[in-house]
Amino acid sequence: MNPPDPGQHDPKQEGSAFEYVAGTLSPEERADYERMLDTSAEERARVAFWQEQLLELDLRTPAREPRPSSWNAIANHIQARKAGRAGPSPFAWLGWLSSALAGLLLLAVFFGPLKNTTPNTDYIAVLTDNEGQAVLTALTTASDSRMWLKWEAQQDDAAEEDDSALQLWAISKRDGQVRSLAVFEKGQQLSEMPLNEANFRLVSDSSFLLLTREEAGGSAIDEPSDELIARGVCVRFGGDS
Amino acid sequence: MDAKDEELVKLLERCALKDEAALKQLYDQLGPWLNGVAFRILKSAELSNDVLQEAFVQVWNNAASYRPEKAKPLTWICSILRYRALDRLDKEKKHQDRRVEDEDLHALDNYASTENVEHAVQGSEMNQHLSDCLQAIGDRLGTCIKLAYLYGYSREEIASHFSSPVNTVKSWLRRGSEKLRECLETKL
Numbered sequence: 001m002n003p004p005d006p007g008q009h010d011p012k013q014e015g016s017a018f019e020y021v022a023g024t025l026s027p028e029e030r031a032d033y034e035r036m037l038d039t040s041a042e043e044r045a046r047v048a049f050w051q052e053q054l055l056e057l058d059l060r061t062p063a064r065e066p067r068p069s070s071w072n073a074i075a076n077h078i079q080a081r082k083a084g085r086a087g088p089s090p091f092a093w094l095g096w097l098s099s100a101l102a103g104l105l106l107l108a109v110f111f112g113p114l115k116n117t118t119p120n121t122d123y124i125a126v127l128t129d130n131e132g133q134a135v136l137t138a139l140t141t142a143s144d145s146r147m148w149l150k151w152e153a154q155q156d157d158a159a160e161e162d163d164s165a166l167q168l169w170a171i172s173k174r175d176g177q178v179r180s181l182a183v184f185e186k187g188q189q190l191s192e193m194p195l196n197e198a199n200f201r202l203v204s205d206s207s208f209l210l211l212t213r214e215e216a217g218g219s220a221i222d223e224p225s226d227e228l229i230a231r232g233v234c235v236r237f238g239g240d241s
Numbered sequence: 242m243d244a245k246d247e248e249l250v251k252l253l254e255r256c257a258l259k260d261e262a263a264l265k266q267l268y269d270q271l272g273p274w275l276n277g278v279a280f281r282i283l284k285s286a287e288l289s290n291d292v293l294q295e296a297f298v299q300v301w302n303n304a305a306s307y308r309p310e311k312a313k314p315l316t317w318i319c320s321i322l323r324y325r326a327l328d329r330l331d332k333e334k335k336h337q338d339r340r341v342e343d344e345d346l347h348a349l350d351n352y353a354s355t356e357n358v359e360h361a362v363q364g365s366e367m368n369q370h371l372s373d374c375l376q377a378i379g380d381r382l383g384t385c386i387k388l389a390y391l392y393g394y395s396r397e398e399i400a401s402h403f404s405s406p407v408n409t410v411k412s413w414l415r416r417g418s419e420k421l422r423e424c425l426e427t428k429l
Contacts, residue, residue, distance in 0.1 A: 063277045
């Protein structure tokens with residue numbers, strides 16, 4: 001909301017921030033800039049400045065009544081995600097958190113023997129299905145740039161008749177965007193995988209991880225499908241660094 | 242933070258607790274305006290409604306990550322919608338040859354002053370300062386910025402409209418933003 005510190009004025013970066021908000025960066029430039037946003041509070045401040053200032057133009061835009069079906073579509077979407085959870089309590093989200101905390105305890109059991117091989121565990125997410133059953137536990141270790149995966153259940157039931165894949169996504173705390181972390185082809189249940197720097201940042205910046213079922217090869221539109229398999233809060237866990 | 246913002250922050254806090262009635266209140270208050278913003282960029286009732294739905298689902302999913310000290314609630318919500326709309330526009334552009342439309346050029350005047358302002362959202366006096374600064378930086382730079390921000394026109398599309406090289410438009414956008422920032426900061 002405040003202007004960026006004039007002492008940090010950098011015309012090139014100012015221009016990139018402006019074009020990011022205006023939407024004129026090329027897809028490649030935008031991807032590069034988003035990677036920078038993941039790590040730079042200064043860049044996020046620049047973007048926030050322009051978003052706040054240019055909002056004034058949006059405020060002058062005439063309202064346009066949405067279709068009557070739009071709210072129902074939104075309500076159906078969020079109900080579908082809530083379906084099967086523990087009742088209609090407005091605090092149902094605590095189920096996700098309690099699952100994650102339970103997962104932290106379980107880790108001591110499941111991964112305890114691996115302590116020497118999973119040093120500097122940084123982030124963990126216990127992904128549970130709509131009934132609160134753990135499906136996948138994911139841990140990252142900064143020291144060796146890996147993600148460790150513990151699959152709690154086979155996920156091939158619905159995939160037996162067609163070619164589908166599971167895809168792991170991270171929901172950014174910063175901008176709310178959902179970004180892909182990995183695609184697991186049918187029957188592929190990796191126990192670990194390398195994480196490049198960009199993916200490590202995605203995890204460290206994420207509020208939740210999602211696991212969805214997608215077509216073989218992963219989502220063609222780079223967005224999660226409605227077939228949510230599991231979801232889990234991503235929390236910082238231990239870490240020596 | 243004014244009373245309107247405080248009310249929106251409270252609604253987002255309730256959304257973070259998965260209170261669907263709060264999301265409905267947000268939708269009732271902001272849905273028509275946000276749909277107007279999406280329509281302005283996408284020029285399609287079908288696409289703007291799609292994007293509106295996606296944006297509200299994203300607001301619902303990410304309400305817990307909203308930080309009032311980082312952004313005003315309206316800015317946060319509108320940014321979610323705008324980036325969704327721009328993403329959708331990118332996908333649609335792959336199937337069409339888009340040119341700057343006369344209708345958009347004529348409508349730019351509506352954004353140049355506080356006359357004919359849509360008061361549906363804020364319901365209070367609008368900030369004249371941005372309009373003043375957009376005028377102060379010069380017609381061409383101001384037009385470039387508005388074509389990009391308001392309608393999602395790319396550098397290439399703006400370059401085609403002005404019969405200028407794409408790099409020239411990039412430089413106009415950057416120079417324009419620098420001048421605009423300088424002007425805005427004088428009154429912050």
